Amino acid sequence: MFPYTSGDLHIGTGMLWRRPMFTPVSNVCRALTSLHPIGFDAFGLPAENAAIKRGIHPREWTMKNIDNMRKQLKSMGSMYDWSREVITCAPEYYKWTQWFFAKLFENDLAYRGKAPVNWCPTCQVVLANEQVTDGKCWRCESEVVKRDLEQWLFRITRYADELMEHKDIDWPERIQIMQRNWVGKSYGTEISFGLEHPGIEEKEIRIFTTRPDTVFGVTFMVLAPEHPLVAN
Numbered sequence: 001m002f003p004y005t006s007g008d009l010h011i012g013t014g015m016l017w018r019r020p021m022f023t024p025v026s027n028v029c030r031a032l033t034s035l036h037p038i039g040f041d042a043f044g045l046p047a048e049n050a051a052i053k054r055g056i057h058p059r060e061w062t063m064k065n066i067d068n069m070r071k072q073l074k075s076m077g078s079m080y081d082w083s084r085e086v087i088t089c090a091p092e093y094y095k096w097t098q099w100f101f102a103k104l105f106e107n108d109l110a111y112r113g114k115a116p117v118n119w120c121p122t123c124q125v126v127l128a129n130e131q132v133t134d135g136k137c138w139r140c141e142s143e144v145v146k147r148d149l150e151q152w153l154f155r156i157t158r159y160a161d162e163l164m165e166h167k168d169i170d171w172p173e174r175i176q177i178m179q180r181n182w183v184g185k186s187y188g189t190e191i192s193f194g195l196e197h198p199g200i201e202e203k204e205i206r207i208f209t210t211r212p213d214t215v216f217g218v219t220f221m222v223l224a225p226e227h228p229l230v231a232n
């Protein structure tokens with residue numbers, strides 16, 4: 001994993017140490033004399049925000065941080081092949097990110113869609129679930145809000161069946177169960193409940209259930225807070 005170019009790489013930074021585990025990986029690679037590349041995750045709004053705050057170009061802030069972090073990594077004695085260093089904001093790197101994206105788009109695997117996201121109003125950035133701790137942003141500790149955002153999505157569900165197929169891979173059963181639960185495929189049916197309510201155009205609520213046989217026992221229905229009907 002490439003560290004984010006936040007500027008400092010020391011034990012107290014914690015987060016940078018906990019996540020990519022630079023030292024153990026470096027030790028294993030040393031023992032096996034295998035290729036150990038390094039790079040810097042150098043794109044994103046934190047760089048832009050820091051630049052706005054300091055009145056400088058984001059490149060200046062990012063490159064200065066990289067120089068410092070490179071020095072720190074070297075002083076820790078980490079054994080990297082520096083001739084293969086990558087910096088994700090460099091054109092010679094991101095041309096490949098763009099190339100991959102174009103391939104996904106050409107094959108209808110990237111599309112525009114609306115989806116709820118975790119939004120940090122201070123960093124002005126979308127956060128992954130892992131970056132939200134107790135409802136707060138991991139970087140600035142602001143309260144994170146849910147927002148419906150038009151964005152690029154990947155059609156990963158097209159590979160759900162393939163991702164459940166492990167017969168040619170020698171993985172422990174525990175990992176296979178984790179993978180199956182992550183894909184989360186379940187068999188069931190869609191049922192439409194008629195809807196009639198003044199001021200609401202929709203004429204039905206469609207639900208998915210794995211137990212259609214229990215539908216006659218339904219006495220009430222609860223919509224998820226992010227369901228579009230709730231806003232009405």
Ligand SMILES: [Zn+2]
Nearest residue numbers: 120123137140
């Ligand atoms: Zn934040």
